[in-house]
Amino acid sequence: MSRRVLLVFAHPSRDSLNGAVLEHAITGLDRGGHEVRIRDLYAENFSPRLTCAEKRGHLDAPETKPQLADDFADLRWCDVIVLVHPTWWGGQPAILKGWFDRVWASGVAWTLPDGASHIRPGLTNVRRIVTLATHGSPWRVNAVQGVPGRRIANRAMRAVCHPLCRTSWVALYAVDRVTDSRRRRFLRRVERRMTRL
Numbered sequence: 001m002s003r004r005v006l007l008v009f010a011h012p013s014r015d016s017l018n019g020a021v022l023e024h025a026i027t028g029l030d031r032g033g034h035e036v037r038i039r040d041l042y043a044e045n046f047s048p049r050l051t052c053a054e055k056r057g058h059l060d061a062p063e064t065k066p067q068l069a070d071d072f073a074d075l076r077w078c079d080v081i082v083l084v085h086p087t088w089w090g091g092q093p094a095i096l097k098g099w100f101d102r103v104w105a106s107g108v109a110w111t112l113p114d115g116a117s118h119i120r121p122g123l124t125n126v127r128r129i130v131t132l133a134t135h136g137s138p139w140r141v142n143a144v145q146g147v148p149g150r151r152i153a154n155r156a157m158r159a160v161c162h163p164l165c166r167t168s169w170v171a172l173y174a175v176d177r178v179t180d181s182r183r184r185r186f187l188r189r190v191e192r193r194m195t196r197l
Contacts, residue, residue: 006078010085010096028194048098071103080128090145126161
């Protein structure tokens with residue numbers, strides 16, 4: 001079954017292990033016949049800074065934020081979100097966190113009806129979230145940190161998606177010390193997972 005995939009890349013260099021993860025993800029998605037939109041946050045010079053005006057107007061309609069219209073359209077279009085990022089200080093890079101802060105906005109990712117005490121999901125079109133992450137440290141170090149990147153993707157993001165949204169965490173740990181053959185195995189695994197979405 002063909003999917004509509006929003007692929008979000010959050011690393012400053014395409015000439016990196018994360019860049020290789022991105023390329024293998026694209027190859028797998030193409031092989032699987034999936035429709036793909038790629039957002040390369042660094043290449044697009046995406047500003048992660050939530051401005052004072054945006055914070056004050058965080059409940060305003062999406063139409064009042066034309067600077068984010070393309071981002072909103074991508075979120076509404078896809079049924080799968082794939083995040084490709086390194087793990088820095090236990091979590092996602094600031095640029096990706098800023099993308100969540102600004103783009104997963106009221107009227108798009110969630111709504112808060114008048115008088116309600118809980119937000120309501122707005123991305124019921126999203127049935128799958130896949131994170132392809134790299135870590136400089138071993139798994140146990142990230143576990144001690146509480147695996148914040150995984151929690152954001154698997155809990156916070158998932159909460160505003162389809163009720164049956166599935167999440168996957170595909171990670172390579174201790175990248176500074178892994179062998180070339182292990183890196184290659186990980187990249188092949190990424191490609192296979194993207195093909196079989």
